[in-house]
Amino acid sequence: MIDEENEDEEILKKGITLKSALKNLLVIFFILLGAAFIYFGYGPDQWSNLFIGFFLICIGTTIMQVQKSPPEPIRQTLTILLCNLCGLTKVRNYEQGDFVFQKRDDCEKCNQSMEVKQIYSVKLKKPTEPNKKKENPKLKQENKE
Known part of the structure; x- marks a missing residue:
């Protein structure tokens, strides 16, 4: 619901461009x-006028439907x-292999293992971290040799 409202506000802010x-x-x-071709008949015969007019109307409506995705x-x-002992909550980026109720990381206060309570995704307006390119392990080995 909130996403739709944000999109509506963005559309209203755009205004009319050239x-x-x-x-x-x-x-x-x-x-x-197209309507003029159908109604007034500029072509050689009635059927040609109908087809040309219909074709022009179809082109117009197709152009009307084209939108940038x-x-x-x-x-x-x-x-x-979440630490079950002291109640400390920690939020971090998702790591491959995380799942709910998994014992992961140590608590900073009491050194007990912390449990994954939630995993969720949020929509960002701007990227927070640049995309990291993963190097091919074979290339690393070749560079070492």
């Missing part, structure tokens, strides 16, 4: 030209760890 205005004018032009939102997966 590109969208030209696109709308082009759509109106094709639809009106929104980019995929950037997501970050987080893990919440």
